[in-house]
Amino acid sequence: MLAQKLSPTSTFNTGKDIIQLRNIVKSYPCGDETFYALKDINLDIKKNDYVAIVGPSGSGKSTLMNLLGCLDTPCSGEYLLANKAIEQLPETELAQLRNKSVGFIFQSFNLLPRATALANVMQPLVYRFIPHKQRLAMATEALERVGLKDKTQHLPNQLSGGQRQRVAIARALVTQPDILLGDEPTGNLDSQTTQEVMNLFDQLHNEGHTIVLITHEQEIADHCQRVIRLVDGEIHSDIRNH
Numbered sequence: 001m002l003a004q005k006l007s008p009t010s011t012f013n014t015g016k017d018i019i020q021l022r023n024i025v026k027s028y029p030c031g032d033e034t035f036y037a038l039k040d041i042n043l044d045i046k047k048n049d050y051v052a053i054v055g056p057s058g059s060g061k062s063t064l065m066n067l068l069g070c071l072d073t074p075c076s077g078e079y080l081l082a083n084k085a086i087e088q089l090p091e092t093e094l095a096q097l098r099n100k101s102v103g104f105i106f107q108s109f110n111l112l113p114r115a116t117a118l119a120n121v122m123q124p125l126v127y128r129f130i131p132h133k134q135r136l137a138m139a140t141e142a143l144e145r146v147g148l149k150d151k152t153q154h155l156p157n158q159l160s161g162g163q164r165q166r167v168a169i170a171r172a173l174v175t176q177p178d179i180l181l182g183d184e185p186t187g188n189l190d191s192q193t194t195q196e197v198m199n200l201f202d203q204l205h206n207e208g209h210t211i212v213l214i215t216h217e218q219e220i221a222d223h224c225q226r227v228i229r230l231v232d233g234e235i236h237s238d239i240r241n242h
């Protein structure tokens with residue numbers, strides 16, 4: 001298949017791969033037929049990779065991202081996240097692995113409108129057995145890291161778009177995940193704010209995070225170290241930027 005021919009990084013169990021996808025298929029029933037959103041995807045992402053996923057609308061980018069983040073399951077194929085075959089994990093273990101390993105950032109921020117920045121960032125910690133005082137300290141630190149130390153008590157509608165997205169990034173970071181997944185994280189931002197948010201991703205990458213961003217913007221793809229292009233549910237190209 002095209003996907004395999006153009007995927008030179010495919011080597012199983014190199015040890016440093018944090019994400020390994022083998023022959024992943026995702027399909028949906030469509031009348032009497034089957035629609036394939038992802039067709040036989042083979043992909044390895046290494047720890048500290050900085051990846052852009054690009055491709056036309058409907059090419060399967062969000063479907064792939066949802067699988068990577070364990071928000072959805074493939075119809076067939078194998079997914080190893082941090083060397084664990086996720087389809088074999090019981091639901092509670094899968095939820096734990098997801099909560100520990102992956103932080104999500106969405107285009108529309110998805111903040112709780114009536115909660116302060118601090119409360120939004122504390123939210124993922126509610127599912128962990130962490131005392132309130134420590135949660136407060138962790139969320140405050142995450143907001144400091146994204147440059148919003150003085151906005152902890154603001155509600156989302158009292159913040160600019162860039163600030164809201166930084167709150168969302170702090171919320172993704174607060175659990176100290178290995179991987180940050182962003183589905184068009186700068187899609188609603190102007191170019192200057194996009195630059196600010198990208199600088200933050202650069203910083204997080206330099207600190208050792210693995211980053212995977214879906215983007216429509218060439219500038220952002222150019223900024224990443226690796227660009228994977230999806231077309232019609234297949235990996236059309238997988239290129240390292242220099």
Ligand SMILES: Nc1ncnc2c1ncn2[C@@H]1O[C@H](COP(=O)(O)OP(=O)(O)O)[C@@H](O)[C@H]1O
Binds near residue numbers: 056057058059063
């Ligand atoms: N739940 C679903 N049921 C049926 N089709 C779906 C579903 N989710 C996604 N699709 C289809 O899969 C294809 C890929 O969708 P998506 O991954 O959202 O594309 P992208 O993010 O690249 O724009 C689209 O044609 C979409 O309509």
Ligand SMILES: [Mg+2]
Binds near residue numbers: 062
């Ligand atoms: Mg999408």
